[in-house]
Amino acid sequence: MKNHGELALPGAVIGASAGVVAGGLALLVGQPAGWAAATAVGLGLPMALAGGAFGLLLGAGIVRPGVFAPVGLYWLVAFPVARLLHEVLAGLLIAGRPALPADPLGFLAYQAMASLGFAIGFSWLHERIAPGWLGRIRERNPRAERLYGFYLRHAEAQWKAREGRRRARAAGRGAGPATVLRNKGES
């Protein structure tokens, strides 16, 4: 269970950030703490759950890291559902009764369109945050180790390429052909 939780953490944090940032800004502009908390929880909770579940799919090898299409498809479903839950939860927390949008189908269709933007931002941030976190937990978490291996292979390939280029540059600086050309007055 702990292993799963660790795998889910980066996605959950990014998902929750949607609610937390919203709640924090509400406080900043002077809204009552209760109102801000309701929005933060109402939006942040479902988004965190969906973000965390995405991390589990990655860990299970069902979704390949570093590719956009699966992220886009995932949030096409998860984002509208999370927003619907947000509407219901926010109504429950603020007014004491759950509230559904006036036109649920139109609402879901609109949210599905908006999900594309969220998906780009999510994958953008996830690719930045997840490798560092997986590196910290991989020794005690086999699934994290496997997923980290993917990022590691990617980084190694890039490192090798970079070292190769550095060596080539160093060798080229010694007395490369360009130097010969200049000495011959062929600049």
Added chain:
Amino acid sequence: MDAANTPAASQPSTSSTHPSTGTTEIPPQRDAAASPGATDSRVWRAGRLEPMPIRELPDPPPSIHLLGPTVFLVALGVGMGEAYMWPRLVLVFGPEIRWLFLIGVTLQAFVMLEMARYAMATGESIFFGAARVFKPLMWFFFAVAILVYIWPGHLSTGAAAFEQVTGIPWVVTACVGLILVGILFSLASVIYPLLESLLGILIGVLVIGTAVAASLVGRWSDLTATLAGMFQFGYFPEQAMSAAWFPVLVGAIAFAGPSGMQQMWYTLHLRDSGAGMGAHIPKIRGLRSAGNEEAMPSRGFMFDTDNQQEMRKWKGWRRWVTFDAVLLFWGVTMLVTVSFTVLAQTAARQSPDVTALILEGDREASLTAMADAFASAGAPILRGVFLGFIALIGLNATLGLFDSFSRGQADMSYHFIPGMKRFGMSKLYAGFLWGVITFGILILLFGPADGPGAILDVLAFLSTLAMGAYCVVLLLVNNRMLPKPIRPGFVPNLVIGFGAVFYLGMLLYSLFRFGVVVG
């Protein structure tokens, strides 16, 4: 005759030239004097400047990764055009006007791909490419950059939005921001990774936040109207052909996505990120680590375009940059404008004052009014979110703009001003950076932030002129300075040619028909 395929007159008679590429063999006995590290003795001649040695093209990234140098273009490009100018035009002319935005951003995506073609094939900036064609062209861009980009006016809207949220006076925020930017870029050992990480996080937050904000307040009808409007090709209301609106429209099209010289600077970021042959060029370092700087080669490199293995790698690099152009650049720019347009439509529906203020054209007042409209309509949180995004857009643009300006000027100075090489690229970069920061602070405290009123029109004119000019430069550089197998095809040439006519034509039409440059 194609300049690129002309062997130099002084070339020894024992050498041979591949007619398809202009690659010149240097005789083995000369190469024997070189170090064992010299792997290839052939060169590619492009223009009259120093030929480019042939080196191996590095492998493209093993998988499509989501972050690349495009982050800079997005940071620079997603600015007030997307957050304010286009939402304003939609309120004035209706969503149908957005087809012009679609044209503008799509054109910029092609420009991005063609800029990348030269930078990835040679490791040289487009400025260097322009100098290979005709050196005064490069000096034109050098002068335009100084004239247009030293004024700190771009800081004001973001800092003003920050003032609305926090109460801190905007001049204080702007000055402190300028100094922090300078310190940040001076302390970093290598500039590029720091900036990419920083902008990556900031844009990630911006994209997520904008999407969430639009999802909270928007309506299905707003979105469908906005999206459908993008395909109303040919819609041009009579009112748009007036002296009041035509220049504004031209400005909005030119400023859809990256404007002015931002696309040219992108070639420097591509090089520093190690894309394509940029891998053979050392990175720019911060002032603190300038002593560790590797010597900058006096020209770029070319790969062997006759080698099928190398061409396969080249196609891999093209796929990589195309993914960046389509999803990250085109997608994010579209997303942010669509979201802000939906927000503006919502605000206008909630408060008639917003429409009036937006129509009047006072940018700061309009943005604040839009934020207030969200607050009064039961979504108070969105006031902070909205103003926060405006401040974030301003911060992204400032970080990207100062770094890019300094990179471009340092690159041109290093290679083409005699005696500058002894300072090294990193010190020149730091010199331009602190120069523009110092000037910016002095102007913020004592002068007109946007530049002297009398030359504002000239600056706007030059900025758009530079865009038409770089389309011409792109056509010349990519079709004359690159080997045939990697030159652009018919479609990219047609689109870039259209871009040149479009930018220059609209600019001159506006000037002669209405006597006004872009708005």
